[in-house]
Amino acid sequence: MLSWVRFPLMSALTFVILVSSGNAQSSGSRPPSDSQRTTRPEQEKQDWNYDLQPGVDPDNRLLTPFLDHLSQDQKHFWTVPAHLRKRDLEWILPLAGGAAGIIAADSWISRQVPNRPNQLNTSLKISNYSMYSLIGAGGGAFLLGKISTNDHLRETGLLSAEAAINATAVTYAFKFATQRGRPYQGTGTGTFFSGDISSSHSSFPSEHSSMAWSIAGVLAHEYPGPLTKLGAYGLATAVSAMRVNSHQHFASDVLIGAGLGWYFAHEVYRAHHDPELGGEAWGNYLEPSYEPKQRNPENMGSPYVPPDSWAYPLFDRLIALGLVKTGYLGIRPWTRMECARLVEEAEEQIRFEGIEGGEGTRIFEELAEEFSGEVSRLNGAPNLGVSLDSVYVRGTQISGTPLSDGYHFAQTITNDYGRPYSSGFNSISGFSAHAVAGPLSFSLQGEYQHAPAVPEYSPAVQQAIANADFTLPIPGGRGEVNRFDLLNSTVAVQFHNFQISAGKQSDWWSMTSAGPLLMSDNAEPLLSLKLDNVSPYHFPLLSKFLGDARSEYFLGRLDGHRFEF
Template sequence: MDRACFAQSPDLRTASSVSSSLPDAPQPQTPTTPTNSSAPAPSNAPEDITLSGTPKRFLRDQKAIWTSPVRVQPLDAIWLVPFAVSTGVLINSDQHTMTQSLHISPSDQKTANTLSNAGIVALGAIPAGAYTWSLFNHTPQARETGLLAGEAVANGLVVNQAFKFVFRRDRPLVNNSQGKFFNSGITDSSFPSNHATAAWAIAAVVGEEYPGWLPRLTLYGLATTVSVSRVIAYQHFPSDVLVGSATGWLIGHYVYRTHHNYSLTPFSSRPTFEDYGAHRASKTTPTNASSSAAPVLQGSIADLPPDPIPDRKPLPFDPDPDTIGSTNVPMDSWIYPALERLSSMGLIPTQNVGIRPWTRQECLRQLQQAEELADRPDAFSPGIVAEAHRLMTDLHHELADEPVSYAALSLESVYGRFGTIAGPALADSYHFGQTWWNDFGRPLGRGSSFIGGVSYRAHYGRLFFYDRQELQHSPGNPAESPEINALINTVDRVSADDPQIQPIPARAAYDRQRPIELYGGVAFAGNALSLGKQELYWGPTTMGPLALSSNAEPNYNLRFVSTRPHPLPFIPSIGTYRFDIVLGKLSGHSYPARPWYNGQKASFNFGDYLEIGFTRWSVFWGQGHPITLHSFKQNVFSFNSTGSFTGDTGSAYGDRLDPGDRKSNFDFRYHLPGLRKLVTLYADAYSDDDPNPIAAPRRAVWNPGIYFARLPFLPHMDLRVEAVSSTGLATDFGGAHFFINGVYLDSNTNKGFLLGNAIGRDARAIEGRTSYWFSSRSRLEFGYRQNKGGTNFLPGGATITDGFVNNSFAINKDLTAETFFQYERFLIPSYMSGSQHNVSARFQLTWNPKIGIRR
């Protein structure tokens, strides 16, 4: 039977002499409206993509591109705002990136330049080859691919040249990478990058013509290589490449969606959420049967429009969570302690605390699991169920009440914080101590400080973006005395050949703007690949994990993480796993400057009660150390820890062949038998240069803890006790054993703050916290901590005692007030004579408005 018969009216079917023993299917009753008989029938014929038609299409494209700003809609803010913010941040940091972050030799710059040119040639060969093939074979899609890719490149380069003519930005090798605008010659403008524009235009068109994860991975991988190589070659700034890449990608997609013949591949790409269930080959609906018959008979089944059903309502958007991008919940959010308490009451057996932060989607999954288990009859005592519902009310409002959308831009929070420290403050946990713990490396010193912040998040399908900016006022710091500098040189320098550590100069009160977190990425199959300034929290403790915590300012990194638990392969009934792989750059180091770090963590849940995690990470590269694939391989896979040194100890400072300062961690969390819904035991362990702390527990730092989710006769209260020791279990190793390395003298720090637990070197501490929960957002917490430093590190040792009160109060559903009060007493003879004390307080007001644009 002719396929066209599927769309013929009954009269036409009779006339066509097609016989069938089956009765005719009932036809939909579609209301008709009178039409002008002289009006031409709507045509579904696709545009013929030919070489001769290219100039006409090109002119139409240019008109559409240059007039596109007048068609900007409010919903376009979903991608325009993140793009504008990212561009502004990069322009502001371009000089720092090119002069401080990148140090590429001239020969490597030349190699990178050659690589970028080769990448463009390789990408261009794909559509060129496709078009050449179509000249000798009947392959209309290959012909279209070649023509549209070339058209997209031409459109992009014309736009780029216009931008270059206007902005005239200096190249990175001019004027110490100042990147001045309106300064260079017209023919040598850096902004934006032509290479990036051409590469991403080709990748966008070819990736749409031939979809699939492997072709797109290859195409976008090549385009990314071209873009990054232009920066490494010192031909462009990062902002040049970002704007060029975005221009090419947008123009490439516009050219494809405007000119592509969907009859060649009617379902070549998934319809947008607005078009689910409808063919993309045509959006024209005939007004009556007679006007539709002629064009239908001449086409194929792929050209048929959907039946018009006036009463048809669009289906609600119900996506697979794995296909929608989701940003992380900040680690200072009230969501974490609330979800962790629910898990300790047995309501979230699949929770994994070893790898955080969690995405909003993962927090919602945990909440839904808790709600489901709490509703099971006789599974939990009435007291646990009642307490759980007190916690889940706020969580449901924050996570479950938010509309599900394919694309969204949301203002997450606006907050202001005033703090003051009356008395001498400790601000160097690497040597002496720290008055305020786990504060994202914010300004810390005697006097008053102020913070004003705003955060917003966005997603578009699988893509996501997050930005949290702060304006910070610091009281400044006094100059480091010669006596203190001499002491630091004594305890930090491993040998007499190590560099002399310079004293910290005085700094008056100052203001600065900081992105606390700024990243973007793509989600797929329960995983996420992200790039930017993002926090890592690898451990179950509240004092702070020993590897990576919220004590220091987050760093810039490339991260590949599983955003939810995955069933174990081959044995899914046993449990689940998660992983986190990261490559990032540290800041604030001097000995050596500009080191990098890489880390890999795997965490497993066995059954409902046991979680185990293994971590391997390392500080490596930096000034004086080659940034090569060979050095990376040596760091990750070799077992040699001495570089080129042949003695009994580690490498000397400055050894170019040293593989890096490698570390390992082990952590677990266990719900105690008989008290599964009340008591949780957990621990975090850290080791330098051992494959894992459990291989040599006496040479490791241990941080055990116990958590009581509810107290007897006090169901609204919990209790947490933790202890940590960096002195060694059996022997006091002093201050040169943990968190420091002979090649990396300020190893486990970022901008002067310890990356992990603020306990410091050669110290022991115990901390207790108890809270009264009014709700998830309203809580009153009392805490005590004492930190004792060993005499093998600081002469006379150290004793630091803190008592603190933390309070959060939900004023209404969107406004929260937080207060913090602390009394601190410390005795550190090598730092200040006699006993010292300070009183500090903070007040913060946070507005979570739930204002956004969604579709």
């Protein structure tokens, strides 16, 4: 019990250290006028930001300068808590609570990962080779830079190594402090403070994850092209995910390890990157700003529009008319903000072509009314609101004997979220609603379902099914259904065009209304965790031939099975 009391405090401290750099200015400070002189305390606060000042040589060289940088990085990291203030509780408490929640679910998540030797071995190899690829990219950049006298490549290699060494050092410090058992040890509960101080037996946090994200962060900002970012962050994600899938770490181990790596990549890059060499600016998200904040739609949470929504056929028609060109048909659902973006695209095309009236204009007006709130947010309105989207009732009278065993025979009613039905009167009564607040979004669809009982199969049918499936005869059938059920209901957070959502979710992987690949709404929405880039990415030159790209990753549970990717 003591370990569970102590660890949320430690997790809070970990997150505090990760994200509080550069946030040491007083809450009531104002930007000084030109006539004001910077006092020593004010200068110390400015210096605490740990950023490279304009015109200063970062002195990125091996040996003494490199060691000096490492010592400065470590000093900055470990002294961060001394500069925290009361107002920092606004983000410390939610982050600490989230960390504690993930840790509480660790052992349950770990038990859902299949314990098959081949899978564990393959996952371990993927994790290791992805890690070697990132290390090779950083080391190769340094060597190539030395050979070709390319300062940008040489700096990339040095900063990657600096971030990785810092992340590794802190990771080992936490390993020795927490002494957490690995998933394959003992009962697999991941007990903290077990007394085993061996780093090879300590799970929290993940060294592979912290090192991978530290190198990936530097590479992605030194060379900020979309392919570089996709490759670097994709490899880092593979390292983290496969450490869990190989039973080497718990979910919280890799998440907090990734946070450590990202933190050191951020701090090292801001402190020692020479902007004259190129690369991308990396902002300080907690640093006070006196400029008016511009709302970024890429950071606005938005719920998904269900796959059976009336909006999709209308968007399909706009695409056919040539008024929408960037709608990604192969992966649905789309978020409401993505639908609003397509509505704006259609409006621009209608104006450009000078279209007045007609089918395209009527469709555009209907969609513009439906997504008017999201369109206003694209143009600067705050992303805050609650909406009751629909209240619906459906009654279905079925005469005769319908088919409801889609696995062995066929289905009379398809693509209906797996709702029960049978001969006689069937009904559903439900509602759908959503809410948004900044990067967060919530959606809820609940309904009461009624369906008559389904009789058992005859002995002959039972035996035929058993012969085909190589199983014992199963009676089949079910009793009368009267229940309340949740369908598409999720909680999601969005950051830089990527949305992480958890809950019961449906997907539709097809460019048409028939023949989806793998995922559809024929079955009940899957309880899953999903990572999705909600708007397609455009890759220079490549997209000209292959089109824009969109990715979606999910981890879910099929009833009666273990977790599967």
